[in-house]
Amino acid sequence: MRILHTSDWHIGRSFHGHVTLDALAGVLQELALQVRDNEVDVVIVAGDVFDSATPAAACYPLLSRSLGAIRDAGAQIVVTSGNHDSSARLGFQSALLRDGIHVITDPATVGVPVTVDDGHGPVHFYGIPYLEPTMVRAVWPGVTLRSHADTLDHAMGLIRADLAQRGGRSIAIAHCFAAGVAPTPQLERDIQQGGLDVVPLSAFDGVDYVALGHIHGRQQLSERVRYAGAPLHYSFGEADKPRGSWLIDVDAAGEVTARWLDLPVPRRLVTLRGPLDELLADPSLDAHHDDWVCAVLTDPTPQIDPMRKLQTRFAWCATIKLDPVGVPAASRITYADRVRDVESDDELIERFLTHVRAGEGAGERERELIADAVAEARVAELTS
Incomplete structure (x- = not known):
């Protein structure tokens, strides 16, 4: 049988x-x-x-x-x-x-x-x-x-x-x-x-x-x-x-x-890894235009609108994962844990930037601008 x-x-x-x-x-x-x-x-x-x-x-x-x-x-x-x-x-x-x-x-x-x-x-x-x-x-x-x-x-x-x-x-x-x-x-x-x-x-x-x-x-x-x-x-x-x-x-x-x-595979699955700009420009990836794509982005900081950009090249990009290269493990703690013990608005903003930039906080000039903005907000609160 x-x-x-x-x-x-x-x-x-x-x-x-x-x-x-x-x-x-x-x-x-x-x-x-x-x-x-x-x-x-x-x-x-x-x-x-x-x-x-x-x-x-x-x-x-x-x-x-x-x-x-x-x-x-x-x-x-x-x-x-x-x-x-x-x-x-x-x-x-x-x-x-x-x-x-x-x-x-x-x-x-x-x-x-x-x-x-x-x-x-x-x-x-x-x-x-x-x-x-x-x-x-x-x-x-x-x-x-x-x-x-x-x-x-x-x-x-x-x-x-x-x-x-x-x-x-x-x-x-x-x-x-x-x-x-x-x-x-x-x-x-x-x-x-x-x-x-x-x-x-x-x-x-x-x-x-x-x-x-x-x-x-x-x-x-x-x-x-x-x-x-x-x-x-x-x-x-x-x-x-x-x-x-x-x-x-x-x-x-x-x-x-x-x-x-x-059995036939209607659409192949592929995982592509690298910085966003490299995935968008590398000519060797042209063969994956019609594949299901999982993009693993290795950029050290989050990118703007990555799915829309990827789908202009890979029409069937289905999901994105973030795996920043060169970022210490300590920088991958949750945002809630990062800001739980903040004591000032300046510190809150600094920790927010550290989180969204995968470990990289504000620069010197940015700290000056943050301090000015926080001071203006406090004055506005007191006079409103």
């Missing part, structure tokens, strides 16, 4: 204030073409279908069209909910979908597979929706569920028990942070990167392949445990991670082989 493992579509997520629906629609259309060209039998979406528990109206048609295109390409689909999804809303959507599209959102169904047959017999797809321990204790009374790791361990126990009776090949689908994942900048919220919510790989023993979601970059934890990542880049921290999905072949004995299928 041939399976395409994808995850974390995050329909409705914006990118630094820019809508991503059209870009995602194009990428998912390409994914449907890959399903057809590679004669895929089943497509897995391992959680975080939507970016929000309350998706905007435009998100639902995109999901329906994308799932329909994949189904038309010849594959069945197994979808599970992630920590960003509302299981109730996603589950309601499932009743409106076509045959062959299976949406798993109910914890009570864990251990009951979606079974798809091929020439070698059945393959059982065990979907595990995102399991918040405090929400599923009522589903499994008497079971100790202190952490996400506890809930996944219990869910996999139910799966192994069911599989022992059914026999056949098996795929588990989960949305979690598994032990062994490389450190991830800007890790998704709500599932911790450390502590009790890390799920040990041993929890997934007993099945032939584990399709994981939650991490936005492709990762292989073992030959049979993998993350596919997101189909779009949703942060500059992901810029160096390829976008795509795993094409999984499961033979008659349950042995797994995998290869990566790249």
Whole structure:
């Protein structure tokens, strides 16, 4: 059987204030073409279908069209909910979908597979929706569920028990942070990167392949445990991670082989670093005119209207970060801390200038002008 493992579509997520629906629609259309060209039998979406528990109206048609295109390409689909999804809303959507599209959102169904047959017999797809321990204790009374790791361990126990009776090949689908994942900048919220919510790989023993979601970059934890990542880049921290999905072949004995299928990147992401004037003038940066740009400005003092200036050259400059070169760490304290103990107006203005100039206070002539201005203001107060 041939399976395409994808995850974390995050329909409705914006990118630094820019809508991503059209870009995602194009990428998912390409994914449907890959399903057809590679004669895929089943497509897995391992959680975080939507970016929000309350998706905007435009998100639902995109999901329906994308799932329909994949189904038309010849594959069945197994979808599970992630920590960003509302299981109730996603589950309601499932009743409106076509045959062959299976949406798993109910914890009570864990251990009951979606079974798809091929020439070698059945393959059982065990979907595990995102399991918040405090929400599923009522589903499994008497079971100790202190952490996400506890809930996944219990869910996999139910799966192994069911599989022992059914026999056949098996795929588990989960949305979690598994032990062994490389450190991830800007890790998704709500599932911790450390502590009790890390799920040990041993929890997934007993099945032939584990399709994981939650991490936005492709990762292989073992030959049979993998993350596919997101189909779009949703942060500059992901810029160096390829976008795509795993094409999984499961033979008659349950042995797994995998290869990566790249998806197109609608707009590249690049981080440019340097003083503002250099970024605006350097001819070697012309190639980034149509890229998403994160500009890291190294000017020692803040620049005037930098975003407007950058966007005249880089139309898709999305964000600016400040990392002044040569500025001592002590100059980076907050403004509130800097002015908390001031005793005079002159000192307040001096500290304000020190803050906005990243450590450089007023010059001698500026101090004279400040003193004159403060004196004039005091006279005006007394005579008003």
